[in-house]
Amino acid sequence: MTLNDKTLKNDERAIFALRSLYDRYGYSRYKMNKFEEYDLYVRNKDFLISDSVITFTDTNGKLMALKPDVTLSIIKNCDDAEGTVQKMYYNENVYRVSKGALGFREIMQVGLECIGDIDDYCVSEVLLLAAESLMCISDEWVLDISHLGILTDIIDSLGVSDEQKKRIIKCVGEKNLHELDLICENNEALKALITTYGDAREVIKKLSLLPCNPKHTEELTNIAEVLESCGLSDKVRIDFSIVDDIKYYNGIVFKGFINGVPSGILSGGRYDNLMRRMGKKSGAIGFAVYLDLLEGLGDEKNKFDVDVLMLYDENEPAANVCRACARMTECGSSVTAQRKIPQKLRYKKLMKLKDGEVTVVENNA
């Protein structure tokens, strides 16, 4: 059987492309059970995109959940191994409530995790794979990168309370300058951070003026240089409005956008903090691609439902109809055999079968 582009939907095509991409870089597929003990999610509720989880009681009385997330399960099952890195990818359905929607949805998610002794190479590789993942999906993409260390350095230099900190991070995420003034004074560095985005080289130049740890700037610079050397500088941007929960994430975080999809389709980052919370010593970085968002993208409005509508009457022997249809599919046309023209069916050609003879009645192509 051959699959052509017409058969595969956007998201299905993306799944195959992504899996083959991750395979090529030595990431192994991590296949898992649909269920997980509910306990795992209670302890890390804020890490989940929505905190509603479908639960049920297993036959042994344990409270179980249909997975709302894959990363937590992978971390739970990984071992700390000094000096090495485990590279895994997954392609699983998760169950969660999308924002603003009522009821649970089944969402196809593909993602990868790199867990262990993370160095600059690992971070670069994951970012390159994120960029290539976006490339697999569309030509019009942008990967936004931020460094949470730089953001927290600047916030910490202000000496604000935890409550203010939360509000400041929200403002940064909204590129909201006007409300920063209501939260704290002496916020010039923060404002500079919000208004500095775009081309990596330009942004990094301006960072030297801000009160942040040179180690963090250096890390961001190194990564940006690697991406530039791979010819990605025009699609990779630095933007500090990518803010993730600092309870779980630290260091580099990133988000990928595709033109035509209204929200980030790829999201990831360095999550050493989550590893510590789960009692692991290793570092980790990874990302997920939300394939459900692809459904509406570039809906090539198929003009026709089928290439050939083959009309036959009740006196026609079934063998004749089979033969006539087989001839159509052999030359690559899709065909539906009917005795009457179905309402609303859009066909390219209408053919009539009579005593084994096929005649073209109508041609809309």
Add this chain to the structure above:
Amino acid sequence: MKTMLNVALPKGRLGEKVYDMFERAGFPCPSIHENNRKLIFENEAAGVRYFWVKPSDVAIYVERGAADIGVAGKDILLEYAPDVYELLDLDIGKCRMAVAAPRDFRDNPQKTLKVATKFTNIAQTYYSSKGRDIDIIHLNGSIEIAPILGLSDVIVDIVETGTTLRENNLEVFETIVPISARLIANKSSFMFKSVQIEKLVREIGGAR
């Protein structure tokens, strides 16, 4: 083909004011002044398409990418918390979100406070930050009569001049947050139409 900037404007007086700002910022669309019931107006030369939507729906259009940018009241943004960029405070449509009650109302902290409001999230967040136990009553309109009829103790609502409150024997007890119209942008559109959006922000921001 030129990429069009899709703008969701809130229907009504505020929206007309906003359109004037956009026009001055170099995004005119004269057909919008035609007196008809059309909801979508386009000016291909200027690369802009405007549409009128219900004010409380602007944030939804923008968050879901049907509009690249839009103008919504801070009240709506606080209530629905859409995942969008909030680029400018336009300093128009100014009012405040407030707690109002009958003039003779005295708060008894030993009792659960009954709060009638259209803005349940804002009310919930405000009172939980104060650690106050409340009973929220969601209403869709004529909020002012709730305390008069004993349906609630107080209301949380938008107060502009306070005339409606006064006429119903209510007064403002606490201001929760000042409200004004904000320019919001879809996060993905911002990446792909940043040149146009930045130009608009610069022009409008500079003109004020």
